[in-house]
Amino acid sequence: MSIDYTEKIPNNVDLAGDRKLRRALESWRPNFLNWWKTMGPALPCADVYLRTAVDVGKEGWAHFDHVPMEEYRWGVFLAERNHDRRIAFGEQKGEPVWQRVPGEYRAELQRLIVVQGDTEPASVEQQRRLGETAPSLYDLRNLFQVNVEEGRHLWAMVYLLHAYFGRNGREEAEALLRRNSGDLDSPRILGAFNEETPDWLSFYMFTYFTDRDGKYQLGTLEESAFDPLSRTCEFMLKEEAHHMFVGTTGIDRVVARTAQLIREHDTDQVAAYGGIPLDVIQRYLNFHYSVSLDLFGSEQSTNAARYFTAGLKGRWQEERRRDDHVLMEDSAMVDVVRDGAVTTHEVPALLALNHDLRSEYISDCQSGLKR
Numbered sequence: 629m630s631i632d633y634t635e636k637i638p639n640n641v642d643l644a645g646d647r648k649l650r651r652a653l654e655s656w657r658p659n660f661l662n663w664w665k666t667m668g669p670a671l672p673c674a675d676v677y678l679r680t681a682v683d684v685g686k687e688g689w690a691h692f693d694h695v696p697m698e699e700y701r702w703g704v705f706l707a708e709r710n711h712d713r714r715i716a717f718g719e720q721k722g723e724p725v726w727q728r729v730p731g732e733y734r735a736e737l738q739r740l741i742v743v744q745g746d747t748e749p750a751s752v753e754q755q756r757r758l759g760e761t762a763p764s765l766y767d768l769r770n771l772f773q774v775n776v777e778e779g780r781h782l783w784a785m786v787y788l789l790h791a792y793f794g795r796n797g798r799e800e801a802e803a804l805l806r807r808n809s810g811d812l813d814s815p816r817i818l819g820a821f822n823e824e825t826p827d828w829l830s831f832y833m834f835t836y837f838t839d840r841d842g843k844y845q846l847g848t849l850e851e852s853a854f855d856p857l858s859r860t861c862e863f864m865l866k867e868e869a870h871h872m873f874v875g876t877t878g879i880d881r882v883v884a885r886t887a888q889l890i891r892e893h894d895t896d897q898v899a900a901y902g903g904i905p906l907d908v909i910q911r912y913l914n915f916h917y918s919v920s921l922d923l924f925g926s927e928q929s930t931n932a933a934r935y936f937t938a939g940l941k942g943r944w945q946e947e948r949r950r951d952d953h954v955l956m957e958d959s960a961m962v963d964v965v966r967d968g969a970v971t972t973h974e975v976p977a978l979l980a981l982n983h984d985l986r987s988e989y990i991s992d993c994q995s996g997l998k999r
Contacts, residue, residue: 638703663805673760704787707862715853717953718939724854745785750821753809777867820919833916836875840936841920851942924986935979
């Protein structure tokens with residue numbers, strides 16, 4: 629699926645063939661560029677080259693080129709369509725996926741897309757001033773790469789709102805640029821995206837924990853019966869992997885340097901030698917892990933059950949689950965606190981979907997930290 633870079637908005641969704649949609653997105657574009665100028669990276673970006681997608685191949689993988697940051701162009705890229713794809717879960721399991729939004733699920737799908745879309749510009753706003761204290765050119769490039777890709781992920785959600793949700797979708801797309809991270813009057817929707825990212829250790833923790841949450845949230849939306857949403861998230865997930873790499877390697881470097889200083893000076897009080905003490909690293913880890921874990925919602929959720937049954941949002945890697953993918957008769961064990969002690973309680977499997985996703989996330993975080 630070649631990406632057309634001759635258009636004002638690079639895309640592989642044939643915007644040229646839909647004049648109404650193209651005009652709508654072109655009218656949104658100046659507002660986005662103004663938002664990027666005022667809320668994006670505060671540091672001039674000369675001589676920083678960033679990767680940009682030039683083609684999308686099988687299974688959503690992109691082929692990249694590199695351009696100066698000033699020439700970076702945001703666009704709309706979806707993974708290749710599988711014409712034989714069927715709904716993999718819920719009441720309509722086995723039926724063809726939807727290319728249009730079913731009327732009965734319109735409000736819920738729009739809300740899912742808006743919430744996901746709201747997180748993308750929020751992280752750019754949180755990281756706005758980090759470039760001023762970048763520890764190396766390598767880190768600066770990684771920061772800017774993460775920022776421009778979060779901006780493109782915003783474009784992905786805005787495309788869906790414009791293309792499939794009419795006037796309400798256009799209004800929601802405008803609102804995505806009016807909210808700002810930490811704003812007292814118009815904050816971002818989710819609490820984690822109103823927290824500050826004041827330093828690079830916070831950035832590494834954010835990209836390790838919060839972007840990992842994004843991986844799982846996008847993975848559940850990739851399973852959606854609404855095929856344009858699924859294909860959008862499939863492409864986004866390929867870029868999200870780099871964001872987590874930035875967090876993992878960043879934390880690795882900080883911890884390695886602290887350990888080196890402890891050995892050299894025979895003390896764990898390494899701040900005087902330019903290191904970050906282990907207890908400080910642990911506090912950062914505790915905070916970002918807890919804030920990110922909250923993004924999964926309550927352990928027992930009727931909303932998650934409804935989304936699953938309707939086919940709107942599946943489980944992480946749904947195809948590998950060895951059950952009927954409907955879950956009407958299944959149960960699950962969930963941890964609960966009773967009389968001051970943690971115990972387990974059996975609940976319907978549909979109500980435990982958030983618990984299941986949190987468990988996947990926790991295991992993934994632990995595996996990464998052990999490495």
